[in-house]
Amino acid sequence: MNLSIVSLSYTSYRGLQSPPVVVKLTSSFFCQTAAMSTSTGASSPYTTLSISHPAEFITHVELHRPEKRNSMNRAFWSEMVDCFNEISMNSDCRVVVLSGAGRLFTAGIDLTDVASDVLSPEGDDTARISWNLRKKLLKYQEAFTVIERCPKPVVVAIHGACIGGGVDLISACDIRMCTQDAWFQVKEVDIGLAADVGTLQRLPKVIGSRSLVNELALTARKMFADEAKSSGLVSRVFADKEAMMAGALEMAGEIAARSPVAVQGTKINLIYSRDHSVTEGLDYMATWNMSMLQTQDVMKSAQAAMEKKSPKSVVFSKF
Numbered sequence: 001m002n003l004s005i006v007s008l009s010y011t012s013y014r015g016l017q018s019p020p021v022v023v024k025l026t027s028s029f030f031c032q033t034a035a036m037s038t039s040t041g042a043s044s045p046y047t048t049l050s051i052s053h054p055a056e057f058i059t060h061v062e063l064h065r066p067e068k069r070n071s072m073n074r075a076f077w078s079e080m081v082d083c084f085n086e087i088s089m090n091s092d093c094r095v096v097v098l099s100g101a102g103r104l105f106t107a108g109i110d111l112t113d114v115a116s117d118v119l120s121p122e123g124d125d126t127a128r129i130s131w132n133l134r135k136k137l138l139k140y141q142e143a144f145t146v147i148e149r150c151p152k153p154v155v156v157a158i159h160g161a162c163i164g165g166g167v168d169l170i171s172a173c174d175i176r177m178c179t180q181d182a183w184f185q186v187k188e189v190d191i192g193l194a195a196d197v198g199t200l201q202r203l204p205k206v207i208g209s210r211s212l213v214n215e216l217a218l219t220a221r222k223m224f225a226d227e228a229k230s231s232g233l234v235s236r237v238f239a240d241k242e243a244m245m246a247g248a249l250e251m252a253g254e255i256a257a258r259s260p261v262a263v264q265g266t267k268i269n270l271i272y273s274r275d276h277s278v279t280e281g282l283d284y285m286a287t288w289n290m291s292m293l294q295t296q297d298v299m300k301s302a303q304a305a306m307e308k309k310s311p312k313s314v315v316f317s318k319f
């Protein structure tokens with residue numbers, strides 16, 4: 001599967017001021033996409049992720065190494081990139097629910113596997129060693145940036161512990177919810193490093209208080225569900241995992257029922273605006289909608305609204 005072509009094309013489109021994108025895909029890519037999109041059970045081409053399709057247009061991605069507390073081994077970091085690139089291109093998916101299998105969401109980086117990868121960079125001198133390590137770190141970062149770059153909204157459902165790399169991961173998601181027993185820990189300082197795959201960049205934009213972010217990142221103290229809610233890290237707290245998964249799927253159903261043109265345009269423009277001035281954001285929005293407003297979805301949705309029908313009654317073309 002030639003995912004590098006997909007990834008490059010999509011990246012370049014995010015850098016442009018208008019949405020059109022030409023994506024060249026190999027036939028093997030389409031084969032995999034088709035195989036996954038028709039799946040209804042928990043089948044998966046991955047070793048650390050389980051993929052299922054609980055309802056039309058909803059993809060459930062489950063971190064699936066419960067015996068190792070879903071810690072993030074080498075395979076995980078590359079499978080995330082493959083998985084979310086596939087989802088980005090799959091018009092049968094309009095929304096993603098992401099959760100963890102077993103006792104907890106994730107124990108963060110796999111300390112037995114990944115540590116050796118980043119702590120033993122290769123190269124003949126300092127320049128080459130540093131350059132190789134930099135390339136590796138950029139690759140690790142991509143595993144979560146790909147969530148943000150995916151135009152389909154990602155609802156993450158967290159139970160039990162969410163440690164280290166787990167916080168990097170959820171910071172890149174669009175909607176966060178958790179169980180009452182959940183706790184969050186920016187653990188990196190405890191293992192001698194500055195969090196380097198997204199927490200320090202994204203968490204300050206998720207939580208309003210910079211002081212709180214600094215406190216969490218500098219002390220590695222645990223934050224529990226109530227504080228996660230009051231600080232804005234999560235928007236909902238559920239009594240237990242069963243209730244949370246039902247809530248996550250219900251929310252995903254609400255999103256999936258709406259125009260994919262509107263939903264994906266909303267996600268992309270929200271992220272663009274987060275990283276730009278209001279003026280730049282408005283300019284990008286106008287350029288975006290000069291083409292996207294020409295969708296048939298506007299007429300269909302407006303007609304349903306006039307007739308006091310639910311958006312769920314409208315059938316939208318694949319997008």
Ligand SMILES: CCC/C=C/C=C/C(=O)SCCNC(=O)CCNC(=O)[C@H](O)C(C)(C)COP(=O)(O)OP(=O)(O)OC[C@H]1O[C@@H](n2cnc3c(N)ncnc32)[C@H](O)[C@@H]1OP(=O)(O)O
Nearest residue numbers: 067068069071107108109110111112140163164165187188
């Ligand atoms: C370049 C990349 C940059 C990324 C940086 C990311 C950094 C981080 O993520 S820092 C955080 C690292 N994680 C930790 O420090 C957590 C360590 N684990 C725990 O504290 C506990 O395991 C936990 C509280 C999560 C769960 O406790 P519980 O009693 O439920 O389970 P255990 O018996 O401890 O573990 C069960 C098996 O899972 C293995 N395991 C757990 N965490 C990890 C891990 N992080 N890495 C590798 N393996 C892990 C544990 O060894 C047990 O395995 P086994 O003995 O074979 O049964």
